[in-house]
Amino acid sequence: MxxxxxxxxxxxxxxxxxxxxxxxxxxAGHRAFRAQAGDAVLASGELESSRTATTLRAGxxxxxxxxxxxxxxxxxxxxxxxxxxxxxDAALALAGLLQEVADxxxxxxxxxxxxxx
Numbered sequence: 401m402x403x404x405x406x407x408x409x410x411x412x413x414x415x416x417x418x419x420x421x422x423x424x425x426x427x428a429g430h431r432a433f434r435a436q437a438g439d440a441v442l443a444s445g446e447l448e449s450s451r452t453a454t455t456l457r458a459g460x461x462x463x464x465x466x467x468x469x470x471x472x473x474x475x476x477x478x479x480x481x482x483x484x485x486x487x488x489d490a491a492l493a494l495a496g497l498l499q500e501v502a503d504x505x506x507x508x509x510x511x512x513x514x515x516x517x
Contacts, residue, residue, distance in 0.1 A: 403442070403513040404491040406481040408498065410506030411474055412450060429499035437483055437494050446479040475507070488512065 418426070434441060456463040478500075485491050491510050500506040 401484050401486060402488075402491075402515070403482060403484050404488070405509075405511045405513060406483060406491065406495045406498075407477055407509045407511065408479045408500050408506065409475040409509065410478050410500060410503070412476050412478070414503075414505040415478060426499045429497055433481070433494055433497040436497060437481070437485075440483045440485050440490075440494075441481055442484055443482040444480060447477060450476040475505075478506075482513075 434444075451468065453468055455466050455468060457466070458464065481494075483491060483494060485494065488510070491512075495501065495508045495510050498508055501508050
């Protein structure tokens with residue numbers, strides 16, 4: 401088994417403007433994902449707006465703390481799943497269930513975690 405982070409990115413302005421039908425389609429994708437993944441989901445979450453983020457950067461003796469995300473980008477991280485599945489193909493199959501894969505303003509990245517064991 402291997403662990404993968406499935407990272408959901410999108411345009412926050414577009415997410416904020418989604419219609420009720422679009423929200424239902426996204427929710428349906430997440431329900432299908434969770435139903436298929438079952439106990440393979442180790443953790444998951446939807447993130448608050450990037451406007452609520454706080455960033456720490458090198459600042460001399462103490463880290464410099466600033467409001468907002470690390471980078472100004474059009475697409476921001478909106479949520480994640482941490483899954484424990486047999487291989488990358490299984491992780492990609494799960495990620496493919498998410499509606500964000502099909503939307504023109506979002507995307508999903510799948511990253512393997514380093515196994516230090």
